[in-house]
Amino acid sequence: GLYTASDQIVLLSQQNVGSVLVNSSAATVVEFYASWCGHCISFSPIYKKLARDIKEWKPAVNIAAVDCAADENIQICMNYKISGYPTIKFFHAYSTADSAGVPYRGFSRDVRNLRQRIIDSLESHGEPWPPACPPLEPTSETEINNFFETNTVQHLALIFEDAKSYIGREVILDLLQFENVTVRRVLNTESGLVAKLGVTEFPSCYLYYPDGNFTRLRVNFEARAFYSYALQRLPGVIRSGKPPPVTMELVKNSTQEPWRPFDRSRVYMADLESALHHSLRVELAVQSVIKGDSMIALKSYISVLAKYFPGRPVVMNLLKSLNSWLKNQTVDQISYKAFKENVDNTAQVPDAALPEGVRWVGCQGSQPHFRGYPCGVWTLFHVLTVQASNTGDSDPQEVLTAMRNYIHSFFGCRYCADHFENMARESLEVVNTLPSSVLWLWSRHNRVNNRIAGDLSEDPYFPKIQWPSPEVCPSCHMLKDNGEHGWNENQVLTFLGSYFSSSRILLDYLEDENKILKKQTEKHSHKLEDSLAQKHIERIAREALDPITTPVEEEEEEEEPQDETEAYEEDNEGGEDKLAASDIKDKAFEQTPRTNAKLEEVPGHQQAHKIPSIIGMRLKQRRQQEDIVDLDSFVNQHFKAKALQLAASSRVKQRTLQTKVEQEHRQELSLGMELDAGLGMIGLQPIDTDLDLNSIYQGKRLKKRELAGQYIGKGVELFQRGHWISVLSIGFSNVDISLCVILYAVSFTCLVAMYIFFRNRFRRRRVKIALP
Numbered sequence: 001g002l003y004t005a006s007d008q009i010v011l012l013s014q015q016n017v018g019s020v021l022v023n024s025s026a027a028t029v030v031e032f033y034a035s036w037c038g039h040c041i042s043f044s045p046i047y048k049k050l051a052r053d054i055k056e057w058k059p060a061v062n063i064a065a066v067d068c069a070a071d072e073n074i075q076i077c078m079n080y081k082i083s084g085y086p087t088i089k090f091f092h093a094y095s096t097a098d099s100a101g102v103p104y105r106g107f108s109r110d111v112r113n114l115r116q117r118i119i120d121s122l123e124s125h126g127e128p129w130p131p132a133c134p135p136l137e138p139t140s141e142t143e144i145n146n147f148f149e150t151n152t153v154q155h156l157a158l159i160f161e162d163a164k165s166y167i168g169r170e171v172i173l174d175l176l177q178f179e180n181v182t183v184r185r186v187l188n189t190e191s192g193l194v195a196k197l198g199v200t201e202f203p204s205c206y207l208y209y210p211d212g213n214f215t216r217l218r219v220n221f222e223a224r225a226f227y228s229y230a231l232q233r234l235p236g237v238i239r240s241g242k243p244p245p246v247t248m249e250l251v252k253n254s255t256q257e258p259w260r261p262f263d264r265s266r267v268y269m270a271d272l273e274s275a276l277h278h279s280l281r282v283e284l285a286v287q288s289v290i291k292g293d294s295m296i297a298l299k300s301y302i303s304v305l306a307k308y309f310p311g312r313p314v315v316m317n318l319l320k321s322l323n324s325w326l327k328n329q330t331v332d333q334i335s336y337k338a339f340k341e342n343v344d345n346t347a348q349v350p351d352a353a354l355p356e357g358v359r360w361v362g363c364q365g366s367q368p369h370f371r372g373y374p375c376g377v378w379t380l381f382h383v384l385t386v387q388a389s390n391t392g393d394s395d396p397q398e399v400l401t402a403m404r405n406y407i408h409s410f411f412g413c414r415y416c417a418d419h420f421e422n423m424a425r426e427s428l429e430v431v432n433t434l435p436s437s438v439l440w441l442w443s444r445h446n447r448v449n450n451r452i453a454g455d456l457s458e459d460p461y462f463p464k465i466q467w468p469s470p471e472v473c474p475s476c477h478m479l480k481d482n483g484e485h486g487w488n489e490n491q492v493l494t495f496l497g498s499y500f501s502s503s504r505i506l507l508d509y510l511e512d513e514n515k516i517l518k519k520q521t522e523k524h525s526h527k528l529e530d531s532l533a534q535k536h537i538e539r540i541a542r543e544a545l546d547p548i549t550t551p552v553e554e555e556e557e558e559e560e561p562q563d564e565t566e567a568y569e570e571d572n573e574g575g576e577d578k579l580a581a582s583d584i585k586d587k588a589f590e591q592t593p594r595t596n597a598k599l600e601e602v603p604g605h606q607q608a609h610k611i612p613s614i615i616g617m618r619l620k621q622r623r624q625q626e627d628i629v630d631l632d633s634f635v636n637q638h639f640k641a642k643a644l645q646l647a648a649s650s651r652v653k654q655r656t657l658q659t660k661v662e663q664e665h666r667q668e669l670s671l672g673m674e675l676d677a678g679l680g681m682i683g684l685q686p687i688d689t690d691l692d693l694n695s696i697y698q699g700k701r702l703k704k705r706e707l708a709g710q711y712i713g714k715g716v717e718l719f720q721r722g723h724w725i726s727v728l729s730i731g732f733s734n735v736d737i738s739l740c741v742i743l744y745a746v747s748f749t750c751l752v753a754m755y756i757f758f759r760n761r762f763r764r765r766r767v768k769i770a771l772p
């Protein structure tokens with residue numbers, strides 16, 4: 001069909017037609033159309049616009065449509081005697097089942113005329129007046145004088161106008177979903193009231209209070225949109241069913257974070273960085289492997305970020321290194337883990353980091369579930385479109401396409417993603433200039449605002465409005481010749497250019513760059529330390545898997561490195577050489593998937609592998625410790641022996657069952673069990689086989705490596721537990737063991753000597769007694 005549910009249009013079908021059109025509390029306007037009909041296609045944008053325009057009238061009027069070209073709907077269209085398309089019919093509230101609706105013959109292709117026609121239809125409803133529809137007739141002085149005797153609302157708004165004007169009735173319906181305000185229309189012929197309030201302009205709007213005081217409503221233009229906007233924002237006026245916003249409560253808001261005061265007319269870098277953090281470290285993490293469309297989306301997203309994000313140098317360095325790494329990926333898929341290592345800058349590109357965690361400022365919500373990330377995404381892409389347009393020579397669709405793809409592939413709210421995709425499909429291709437790309441995103445964002453205004457997801461402190469409001473940008477709004485509200489797009493463009501410009505972005509509440517880098521270095525120190533420990537175990541496991549090409553003594557013969565950096569580098573190189581000789585011939589255990597080529601694009605990358613001195617020191621200590629831990633080596637040898645046995649059996653199995661994935665799984669399982677048994681033999685608890693070594697297992701030998709990895713994983717665990725292996729919590733050294741052996745030998749010799757001494761003595765005594 002030509003419409004979707006996101007168009008604020010009820011889609012009629014055999015299932016719902018009865019409940020929507022028959023005995024409903026709301027009146028319904030229905031378009032009967034055929035999706036193949038040219039007139040219907042060209043009318044559909046007007047009908048959608050009408051639905052958006054009178055969205056607030058919903059309790060009184062629904063907008064619906066039915067596609068008569070769909071087989072399943074033919075019967076509906078026959079029942080309503082539809083003979084041409086498009087046909088529009090009005091169904092009064094509480095219509096009966098035999099009602100055929102009132103046709104709008106020769107209806108206008110103009111939203112304003114259609115809206116007024118709907119008001120005429122509503123007014124033509126006989127008695128009793130439907131309760132869902134507010135009174136639309138003009139009020140009188142007597143009624144106003146007695147109004148507060150029977151009503152408790154805070155505000156009474158009076159719209160003075162002539163009899164032909166529809167503004168009063170439109171505003172009454174626009175305020176239908178709001179509490180604490182009542183709107184009535186007063187005709188210019190109501191001379192008593194006109195004189196009492198001194199009204200000279202028609203239309204004009206006055207607020208009338210219980211004590212008889214009154215004040216004129218100040219608006220930029222005396223028109224429907226301005227009255228409605230201003231009245232909806234009066235103090236105490238709330239959407240039905242929403243809690244009233246209380247400023248004090250917001251300051252002690254219900255989120256865990258302290259409230260950060262902010263200027264609503266500015267963009268905050270903290271929001272943009274928070275959006276990046278959430279997007280790159282949380283939202284993308286859902287896909288463990290990024291491939292196909294997602295890979296294209298990710299590349300274009302990171303590319304526009306690297307190009308246009310107006311970030312701090314430290315963040316820009318990170319985005320650029322990430323972009324070059326992604327660009328150099330020749331394979332059509334990557335693991336999220338590999339990507340994340342780059343986001344966390346494990347290669348330690350100098351002065352490059354993305355702060356971790358979120359600090360919402362302009363995107364703070366009054367409750368944890370409001371605002372935050374989606375607000376950050378919108379803000380981020382508005383900033384990017386404005387930045388791109390400032391460059392002057394970019395592809396007008398570059399940022400929008402990146403956004404479209406990102407939202408399509410990754411945005412967690414799938415419902416939102418589908419709607420956004422519909423909008424993009426509908427009109428993105430018409431964007432052919434940089435200013436039009438800025439305006440496209442602004443107007444589509446406003447469509448979303450219109451659609452979700454009043455939804456549960458709306459933060460009552462930050463209501464969805466058609467943005468920017470007349471207060472924020474008066475010149476963006478204008479009155480068209482027909483009295484309708486219009487946008488002055490040139491002014492809007494100027495406003496957006498300034499609002500989202502990099503020079504106006506506030507840097508308040510940002511984490512200090514040095515702190516971010518320090519935190520990152522500390523994190524990497526721990527990671528490197530762990531990886532060195534892991535390398536040690538890998539070596540043992542490799543020896544276990546292939547003792548012929550990797551002599552066991554090799555480790556003992558290694559020379560002490562000359563300095564800390566060397567120690568790390570030698571260790572790295574040695575590991576790779578030995579790998580080449582081992583049974584696992586290809587580079588299964590490369591520690592970082594990042595290639596050097598990509599780093600070259602980032603200034604100063606040469607220092608990337610320089611390890612912090614703290615790591616080197618720990619490395620030295622570890623080597624010295626190795627010399628005295630004999631029981632460690634005992635455990636390692638024991639493990640080697642066990643691993644050797646298992647590896648031999650795994651090789652045999654693998655040769656015969658190479659391609660049978662299922663059987664490999666079984667094999668892994670049994671190996672795990674055997675290994676657990678082996679660990680049991682050496683007095684350790686069986687350990688989890690769930691060690692996550694995916695990032696170092698690449699290429700076609702994945703399965704084979706996984707098997708080896710099981711051993712290495714176990715080894716790492718063993719190493720961590722057994723490096724200082726203890727019996728009854730006591731550590732033993734060479735000297736301890738030697739003393740034990742000597743003591744044992746001495747005590748054994750003493751016992752033997754005593755035994756011989758006493759035996760000889762007893763023998764001699766027996767000989768004496770036996771003699772006469």
Ligand SMILES: Cc1cc2nc3c(=O)[nH]c(=O)nc-3n(C[C@H](O)[C@H](O)[C@H](O)COP(=O)(O)OP(=O)(O)OC[C@H]3O[C@@H](n4cnc5c(N)ncnc54)[C@H](O)[C@@H]3O)c2cc1C
Binds near residue numbers: 362416448468
């Ligand atoms: C692509 C996308 C699609 C979404 N679709 C849906 C959906 O279908 N349903 C749903 O419930 N939620 C949807 N959301 C979430 C929703 O739009 C809001 O982001 C969310 O409710 C938070 O609202 P907010 O009050 O922070 O303001 P947001 O709408 O997030 O706006 C953020 C900030 O941008 C500025 N702004 C507002 N309007 C405009 C504009 N027109 N142009 C430029 N700047 C503007 C304002 O300063 C505002 O504070 C979507 C989000 C995104 C990113």
